[in-house]
Amino acid sequence: MTSSPNHPSHADTTPDLHVDEVHQRIARLVARGRKDLPTEQIALGEAVGRILAADVLSPVSVPPHDNAAMDGYAFSGAALQSAGAELDLRVVGKARAGAPWNGQLGPGEALRIMTGAVMPRGADTVVPQELCQPQADRVRFDRLRVVAGAHCRKAGEDLRAGGLALAAGTRLAPAALGLLASLGQAEVNVRRRLRVAVLSTGDELLQPGEPPRPGAIYDSNRTTLSALVRSLGLAPLDLGPVPDRADALAAALTDAGRQADVVISSGGVSVGEADHTRSALAASGELAFWHVAMRPGRPFAAGVLTGDAGAPLPFFGLPGNPVAAMVSFLVFVRPALLQLAGCGAAEAVAPPLVRARTSRALRKRPGRTEYQRAVLRRVPGALPVVDVALNQSSAVLSAMVAADALVVLPHDQGHVDADEEVDVLLLDTLS
Template identity: 50%
Template sequence: MTQPTLEQIASCIAGYDPNAMPVAQAQEFIARLVPRVQAVERLPIRSALGRVLAHDVVSPIDVPSHDNAAMDGYAMRGMDLADDGPTLLPVAGTSFAGQPVVSVVPPAFCARIMTGAVMPDGLDTVVPQEFTTLLPDGRISIPAGIVRTGDNRRLRGEDLARGEAALKAGRVLRPADLGLLASLGQAEVPVLRRLRVAFFSTGDELRSVGEPLDEGCVYDSNRYTLWGMLTRLGVELIDLGVVRDEPDALRAAFEQAAAAADAVITSGGVSVGEADHTKRIMAELGEVLFWRIAMRPGRPLAIGRIGDGAGGRGAILFGLPGNPVAVMVTFYAFVRDALLAMAGANAEPLPVMQAISAGALRKKPGRTEYQRGTLRPTADGRWQVEITGSQGSGILRSMSQANGLVVLHHGQGNVAAGDLVDVLPFDGLV
């Protein structure tokens, strides 16, 4: 299938302006751009945590396989319950989980039953043992109004019926899903292959951890935050290190990355006026657009396709800004969901909660701002968020101190103390 060109995608975006692009517009463009992984492999369920399910899993059995007791007690017929006083019933045997069921329980009798045991034929109600009294003559006494017909019984196929889809394709498998697969007797599960993502940092001033820090140089932090964010997504990582701002070195790095990966992520070298060769090499090796996003932090962004890619169709390129906070914000605003879509995962929007702003926030309409904040519960059970000091895009400590991003939307203006604001919590995100 022929992929649309970037120009064709841009023609589908209403009001497309690469020099002043709203966040939502950029997200729409990227969603139209990214391809999906197609290759499928089968894995033991213990190796499938975090992987993307390739096909629907259809239940081959009813779960549970029989009507059974939801708790320890006595199984009985609901029709035997007395309306005007206690119900007195003799006991005819005991049913244990995993053992043959008491086959015949005469009318007006009950059976002792344990949690998970199969309900004897004709019995439809379980009274918990703590609500009963064992009388000297061997009968049990059940007070009026304690149970109703059908209480405390789990029906055959109540969780899943034979032939029903237990899990849908595109689901990122979680611990409970592994248990569900095991309950169906599934030893293996079909999953999409892992997405391959190559990443590197650019800049002559960058040094890797462990190298001496020359005058005017800084340690590269971006590869480590990218490694952490990508690891959370469960992708296959290709770390190409720090690449000097030299045409031959950049070209070799981009070509190596594009040949090995489905997606390539760089940090640095995409801002207007930067004295480096990154943008030129990007443009030479593929079809790349350079955007100015109406957001803060993270205005410059490169997007496109380069090389042949792991699937032979061109690797998707995400050229992120170089400032550490801007790298993280643009990753969460644009790259995270794109990579999940490329991996075949069903889209699940990030959880957004509302919190009371502890202080006034200055904001001009016309751009989206992401401010680092700390969420805390208030005495009355609500949530309050306080900004973590200076919001400069190079102050990575502000992200480390925060536990969420305050999202001030494109059309939003100043925020007064006490106003509600949207917050993206970090829990489960970073």
């Protein structure tokens, strides 16, 4: 694959891998590099995005008692069977949320009740107040507008005491945290954050805040990739820029292996004389593959480094162009990191694609998968429409900022006509 230990051959004819094959090879790398991360007990309010370390069984039923789902009047639904057109009931008391009524309803009786209040004994139905005609201590309503059992939330309707509330490996989104709070949990047992080393390579890189110089560009990739890692609830370790020297890169990878659980680099994975990433990986670990039949993101290397105590450490070498680096991360690295962090397989897969129509024709040659930046427009009563950015250069990060979707054009797809249906990956589902 290389003409020398340090410089890959420009005549490399290894075929580009289909994206499906890349996913399979990465799955094998993840299986080799995955380990049980230590656990820690943290406050519920600090747990968003963290990975649940153990099953949570519900200590209580939710809700803990039958309660009213509407403001209205509670009564026995059996009364509906023998009533005439109207049901006329005597109101014997009132219940509010947190202030239950402790009596028992008898035949022909009702209780004024508020949403969330405990249902009284002898009642299983609530008639909404807007359907009622209250008069002094009585209430009348059309019985045909009420169904027995209506607007009564049953005890344990959400969760039964002792039942599984959340499975180990769940990534704790806001709804999951709310569920834990509903069980009275103030703390939660989670995996230690996966430590992800992030570095960038290139003599041309300037750091934000440095003055410009001829031939140099500001390094955006480390900032972008670290933010993507952090958005997944993981811990980025910024290892800084690395010069275009094989010895410097080898030292950086060794340093990363001592600190991190996984390493991500950007740049240096192409075929230029200063592109040392692949050869450094091959020298200090194992190179699994390095180019993919996709656009953007063809130069993408993956393999394992020898980590601390000789353990295999997954490595992902992303392209240097900022959009290519970002798309490669979202497509390949994101699911791998979630699995390495302890997520269950169902949560670590890519989100489902949606269907949309293109607003214009798209040029595409068969033989590679393309991810084109686009903006999705909702159309009432019809499929949404995607407006694909005119400039799909992998160096144009501003088009990625404007995009809220990626149009996914499969490997064998050719040109796409205007108004043709395509698959779309929504970017807001990837955080």
